[in-house]
Amino acid sequence: MAWVNAIIQGILTGGLYALFACGLSLMFGVMKVVNLAHGDLAVVAGYIAIGIIFVTHVPVLWSVVIVVPIMALIGYVLQRTVIQSALDRGVLTTLIVTLGLSLVIENGLLQFFTANTRGIGPGMTLVTGSFTLGPQIEIGYLLLVIFAVAVAVLLGLQYFLSGSKYGRLIRAVADDKEAAQLAGADYRHVFGIASALALGTVALGGIAYGMYSSLDPTAGTDTILLFAFVAVVIGGLGSLWGTLIGGIVLGVAQQIGAQINISDEVLAGYIVFLAVLVLRPQGLTFRRAQT
Amino acid sequence: MSLITEATAPPAVGFRVTRSQRNVAWTGVVALAVVVVLALFPYIVYSGTTAILVQAFIVLTLASMWNLLAGYAGLVSVGQQGFLGLGAYFVLIMALHGLSPFAALPIAAIACGVAALPLWWLVSRLRSGYFAIATWVLAATIMLIIERFTSIGGGSGLPLPGLAGLSPTLLTAYTYWAGLAVTVLAMLTVYLLLRSRLGLVLTAIRDDEVAARSSGARVGLARMLVFVVAGIGCGAAGAVLAISQLQVQPEAVFTVTWTAEMAFATIIGGLGTIEGPIIGTAVYMVLQQTLASYNAWYLIILGLVAIVVALFARRGLWGMVDSRLHLRLFPVGYWLRSPNGDGKRGSRRE
Numbered sequence: 001m002a003w004v005n006a007i008i009q010g011i012l013t014g015g016l017y018a019l020f021a022c023g024l025s026l027m028f029g030v031m032k033v034v035n036l037a038h039g040d041l042a043v044v045a046g047y048i049a050i051g052i053i054f055v056t057h058v059p060v061l062w063s064v065v066i067v068v069p070i071m072a073l074i075g076y077v078l079q080r081t082v083i084q085s086a087l088d089r090g091v092l093t094t095l096i097v098t099l100g101l102s103l104v105i106e107n108g109l110l111q112f113f114t115a116n117t118r119g120i121g122p123g124m125t126l127v128t129g130s131f132t133l134g135p136q137i138e139i140g141y142l143l144l145v146i147f148a149v150a151v152a153v154l155l156g157l158q159y160f161l162s163g164s165k166y167g168r169l170i171r172a173v174a175d176d177k178e179a180a181q182l183a184g185a186d187y188r189h190v191f192g193i194a195s196a197l198a199l200g201t202v203a204l205g206g207i208a209y210g211m212y213s214s215l216d217p218t219a220g221t222d223t224i225l226l227f228a229f230v231a232v233v234i235g236g237l238g239s240l241w242g243t244l245i246g247g248i249v250l251g252v253a254q255q256i257g258a259q260i261n262i263s264d265e266v267l268a269g270y271i272v273f274l275a276v277l278v279l280r281p282q283g284l285t286f287r288r289a290q291t
Numbered sequence: 292m293s294l295i296t297e298a299t300a301p302p303a304v305g306f307r308v309t310r311s312q313r314n315v316a317w318t319g320v321v322a323l324a325v326v327v328v329l330a331l332f333p334y335i336v337y338s339g340t341t342a343i344l345v346q347a348f349i350v351l352t353l354a355s356m357w358n359l360l361a362g363y364a365g366l367v368s369v370g371q372q373g374f375l376g377l378g379a380y381f382v383l384i385m386a387l388h389g390l391s392p393f394a395a396l397p398i399a400a401i402a403c404g405v406a407a408l409p410l411w412w413l414v415s416r417l418r419s420g421y422f423a424i425a426t427w428v429l430a431a432t433i434m435l436i437i438e439r440f441t442s443i444g445g446g447s448g449l450p451l452p453g454l455a456g457l458s459p460t461l462l463t464a465y466t467y468w469a470g471l472a473v474t475v476l477a478m479l480t481v482y483l484l485l486r487s488r489l490g491l492v493l494t495a496i497r498d499d500e501v502a503a504r505s506s507g508a509r510v511g512l513a514r515m516l517v518f519v520v521a522g523i524g525c526g527a528a529g530a531v532l533a534i535s536q537l538q539v540q541p542e543a544v545f546t547v548t549w550t551a552e553m554a555f556a557t558i559i560g561g562l563g564t565i566e567g568p569i570i571g572t573a574v575y576m577v578l579q580q581t582l583a584s585y586n587a588w589y590l591i592i593l594g595l596v597a598i599v600v601a602l603f604a605r606r607g608l609w610g611m612v613d614s615r616l617h618l619r620l621f622p623v624g625y626w627l628r629s630p631n632g633d634g635k636r637g638s639r640r641e
Contacts, residue, residue: 034420036369085602091419095367096558096601103551103594107587221547226431229424237421267435270428277413277425 001136002259008137010255014248015147016212019205020228021235021243022154023198028237030174030194033083033094037101039225041199042206044105045071046215049207050118060121060211068203075199076192083195084188102221109217120210127211146208150247153201154240160197161240170194230273249276329471333464341467345535347576348470349528352477353553354560354568356524359481361554362563363493364517365500367419369550370426373410373433374403374522376544378529380437383539386453387443393469396530400473403526407519415515427547434545448540451533466535473527480520482565489513497563548590555597561607570608 020042027033035041048070049063058066086097121127130140161167170190173180177187209215209224227250235246250269257268333341353371360366381399386392414425438446454462484490492513495503504510533539552575560571575593582589600607606614 028420034423036420036423082598082602089602089605092361092365092367092562093601093605095369095420095423096554097598099369099551099554100594100598100601103548103555104591104598107590107594111587111591222431226424226428229421230428233421233425263439267432267439270432270435273428274413274432277416 001134003256005137006255006259007252008133008139009143010252011248012139012143012147012251013212013255014231014244014251015143015150016205016208016247017227017231017250018244018247019146019150019153019201019208020224021231021247022150022157022240023201023205024225024228025232025237025240025243026157026194026198026201028232030170031079031083031087031191032091033087034098035083035198036095036098036225037105037220038098038202038228039220039223040102040105040109041071041074041220042202042209042224043109043215043217043220044074045199045203045206046120046210047109047113047118049120049210050215053120060124061126063120064204064207067207068200071203072196072200075202076196078199079192079195080188084191087191102225106217106220113217115216115218117214117216118210119214120207124211142211146212149204149208150244153204154244157197157201158240166193227269230269234273234276326471326475330468333467338460338463341463342535343576343580345467345470345531346579347572348474349532349535350552350556350575351568351572352474352524352528352531353549354556354572355474355477355481355565356521356528357550357553358557358562358565358568359484359493359517359524360521362557362567363485363490363497364514365496366514366518367423368426368518368521369423369547369554370428370430371521371525371553372545372547372549373426373430374407374525375529375532375549376430376434376437376541377403377406378526379533379539379544380443380529381526382530382533383449383451384443386451387449390453392451392453392530392534393465396469396473396527396534399530400523400527403529404519404523406526407522408515410522411515411518415511415518427550430545430547434541438541444539444541446541448538448543450538451536454534454537466531469534470531473531477524477527478565480524484520485565489516493517551590552593555593557607558597559593559600559607561609561613562605564607564609564613566609566613567607574608 020039024035024038027035027038045067049060049067052058052063052066053060082097082101083094086094119127125141126145127142129142130138132138159167161171169180169185170193172183173185173187173190174194180190181187205224205228206215209219213219231243231246231250233246234249235242235244249272253272254265254269257271258265260268329344332344353375357368357371360368360371378399381402382392382395385395385398390398410429414422414429417425437443443449457465485493492503492508492510495506495508496510496513500510529544532544536543556571556575557568558571559574560569561567574596578589578593578596582592604611
């Protein structure tokens with residue numbers, strides 16, 4: 001039963017990892033940007049939420065409604081200023097600039113908010129509560145909610161990108177930005193919108209992680225960025241549903257690793273990642289010529 | 292193992308191809324003099340100064356290696372701290388078995404080069420950004436594996452044994468010389484490598500990978516060689532770090548801050564030039580020393596400066612000097628000199 005529990009917990013944490021990963025995947029898919037500051041921005045979102053809750057005493061979940069638009073705005077501005085000008089200068093510059101952002105954010109948080117770990121909404125029923133599903137299987141409400149949010153976000157993105165007029169515009173720009181430009185689309189603005197969407201999901205990921213575990217300045221790189229990336233690679237580059245599968249595979253691998261030896265949780269995830277890299281470098285869900 | 296297919300160019304009448312526009316014999320003499328003076332430092336300056344210089348040597352070695360990776364081979368690695376940590380741990384393991392850490396240093400460096408081969412096989416199929424994070428994941432994986440072994444200190448690390456017999460003065464001097472030797476060797480390797488046939492291939496890859504491939508350059512092989520050389524260099528730097536710190540701690544040697552430092556020193560100084568990492572390391576050391584009492588501020592400023600340089604002065608500080616003076620301390624490119632002029636308007640290939 002312990003193993004069944006590990007797998008169930010793994011699938012549910014996979015939802016959290018998919019939430020981390022979909023912003024990274026979206027930015028790569030549309031702009032070919034690998035945002036090395038991805039995880040740190042998630043931590044920033046979590047810290048903003050903590051700040052808002054502390055100052056205004058709004059209920060924890062209400063902070064989501066405030067933080068997501070803030071991060072989306074930051075995403076748009078960041079894309080239109082720093083990232084776009086880095087993009088114009090090539091892939092190397094994009095990596096350097098986002099790595100620089102990552103270093104600046106992480107050490108800035110360290111400088112102003114110390115290395116202390118902070119949780120979001122500790123003691124809430126949603127965070128601590130759980131229900132049992134047979135012997136040894138205990139499912140936390142929070143993980144279930146996060147999983148549902150992840151699936152909803154992915155469904156929403158999928159519907160938006162394939163069904164809506166604006167989504168078609170984003171896909172057109174992703175395919176060929178010069179051609180889209182000729183057809184009258186301002187690709188820089190579209191990039192900004194895609195980046196805003198990505199950082200909106202990053203905000204959800206940061207807050208979810210702050211509730212599930214706790215945030216500290218290094219969580220962005222040590223955990224969120226690397227797990228997001230591993231989920232993206234396992235699932236297949238540029239595929240939204242692939243990120244969910246990738247997240248679930250990573251989550252299950254970690255929980256099974258933890259079941260074998262409690263300190264091997266993270267290592268087990270990375271070993272599965274390396275195995276995928278060796279055996280199926282195109283990811284688990286790769287299809288040719290997908291948009 | 293030929294890296295490029297032979298091609299013979301028709302000799303142009305009256306044109307001369309030279310390595311540099313100015314006579315560079317003096318730079319060789321100056322470089323030698325600088326190394327000799329640096330080697331005498333333990334006799335002249337306080338041990339506090341040599342300790343700072345050892346730190347500079349480590350950063351300069353790392354930056355030179357990262358420059359080779361990103362500036363020439365187009366490999367943006369964010370996982371070089373993996374090799375740094377491996378180098379430090381190899382020294383620790385050999386010291387625990389009774390070998391002197393100084394004797395262990397070269398062996399550790401070579402071992403890192405050997406370790407680079409399977410790691411290259413894992414990450415070589417990924418490009419640009421994905422290569423960057425994959426190397427990062429590799430470094431994190433290496434750390435997690437090392438932390439599993441309690442005999443080498445597990446998650447908390449161990450002090451480095453085998454140096455207790457040396458007097459503090461002698462230890463400081465030996466550490467300094469080891470650091471200097473590693474740096475000089477690293478710079479010399481990069482210089483000779485770039486002047487060789489491999490250097491030509493790397494420069495071609497840096498400028499246009501597709502064109503290099505279609506001209507017969509074996510891009511994959513060249514990249515693998517660079518990855519291995521960078522593994523050896525970063526491993527040697529890690530070994531020096533272990534000796535200078537007298538302890539090895541996983542979180543300290545495997546932190547991504549090392550890669551950020553080597554990358555930003557290179558970017559600020561000038562990516563794709565040998566001189567860049569030297570200038571960048573100087574800037575880094577000045578920042579670090581002046582802001583040392585303000586905790587993380589030097590890293591924040593380093594990151595901001597690197598972003599600004601990457602966006603607005605792409606060739607770095609050395610690039611600014613070079614574009615005005617056409618100066619090369621380490622000439623690795625070629626100049627085409629016209630027969631009538633003194634070379635002032637010669638076109639440059641590098």
